[in-house]
Amino acid sequence: MSLTEAIRMAVQGVLANRLRSFLTLLGVTIGVASVILLVAVGHGSAAAVQSQIEGLGTNMLTIQAGGRTFGRQASTSSSFTFLTMKDVATLQNKVNAPDIKAVVPVVTAQSVTAVRGSASETPGQVLGTTPSYAEARKATVSEGTFITSSDESKHARVVVIGATVATNLFGSTDPLGQTMQLNGATYQVEGLLTPKGSNGFQDQDDIVILPLTTAQDLLVGQSGQLSQIVVEATASTTVDAAQAEAQSLLQPTHQNTDGTAAFNIQNQASLLTATSSNTHTFTVLLAAVAAISLLVGGIGVMNIMLVTVTERTREIGIRKAIGAQKGDILGQFLTEAVLLSIIGGATGVVAGIVGSHFKIVGVQPVLAWSSVALAFGVGVGVGLFFGIYPANRAASLRPIDALRYE
Secondary structure, three states, X not given: OOHHHHHHHHHXXXXXXXXXXXXXXXXXXXXXXXXXXXXXXXXXXXXXXXXXXXXXXXXXEEEEEOOOEOXXXXXXXXXXXXXXXXXXXXXXXXXXXXXXXXXXXXXXXXOOOEXXXXXXXXXXXXXXXXXXXXXXXXXXXXXXXXXXXXXXXXXXXXXXXXXXXXXXXXXXXXXXXXXXXXXXXXXXXXXXXXOXXXXXXXXXXXXXXXXXXXXXXXXXXXXXXXXXXXXXXXXXXXXXXXXXXXXXXXOOOOEOOOOOEOEEEEEHHHHHHHHHHHHHHHHHHHHHHHHHHHHXXXXXXXXXXXXXXXXXXXXXXXXXXXXXXXXXHHHHHHHHHHHHHHHHHHHHHHHHHHHOOOOEOOEOOOOOHHHHHHHHHHHHHHHHHHHHHHHHHHXXXXXXXXXXXX
């Protein structure tokens, strides 16, 4: 029997039981679409996290006091020391730290209440820093200007605010040039930060930035203690070298009694690598869950083909009696099983591609064409695999037994 004849008979078999065939290929459709969509969600989530981390700069180091590093407990014999402007000056020495481009001191004010008229809120972050923070942390402004060297030297009462703070305090009013209060002191808004959205842990737009000197005067005091020091390496390729230089320069004056560092350095590039690894694992798990539904769809194909073989036993006997070979019967039913899988797989691909254009649980899916090809291929393969047994069973029937079947 030719391939054309096998396809013609397979189409007739599928159309003879339209509802049953539809329900069968629906299982394959759901399985293929699920794989495509969930892999796209995983890639979309990874892309969003990567974009947010890269938005902070992959050539960044964040130094904080305390003997705790990422994933490791602090030393039991710690001698806690604070970071100061003296440490900033040490790191700015180009001779000892040639791979460090910029050093930015940062102080963080806790539980600050922001008020404007009858509106008030407690911003997620209130930072005092220097103008170089803008470049180091990619903190661009959509309106106005970032804090300037003049603001810092004059201890100016000016602030740059995020979109969330602007909305909560000013509503639809343009905040630029307006005044607001922080813990009772009045400040003028001179800049509005470009929105960054959430990083998964906090709202990056719920932030107020003011000159370091002003923050020390009015919010955190003149102790000289810094919350953190942000270090920008000269390039993304020199981050590790910059980290080693910072480590060697600070450790002599900031170490625990057992000789370990009394500070930790967070490497933004390492964080990106670790996050990428986690999101890859997450994507694989999502795909594995979706593959289960594809397997169930294949079992549905096998089930319907067994029913079809049983219903057409006499037909098989008649065909064998007039000369049909085992290969002809095998090809007929195997073609029918594969046809169901191809139609279901193609429909699933269309559904998956269309579905990837819509946000799912707040994530914009990123379509991976490799997953489309893989899901379709596996869908057809599953139909072929699960169609072999029913087809072989039909081909193995003895003509005399098939003709006696009622």
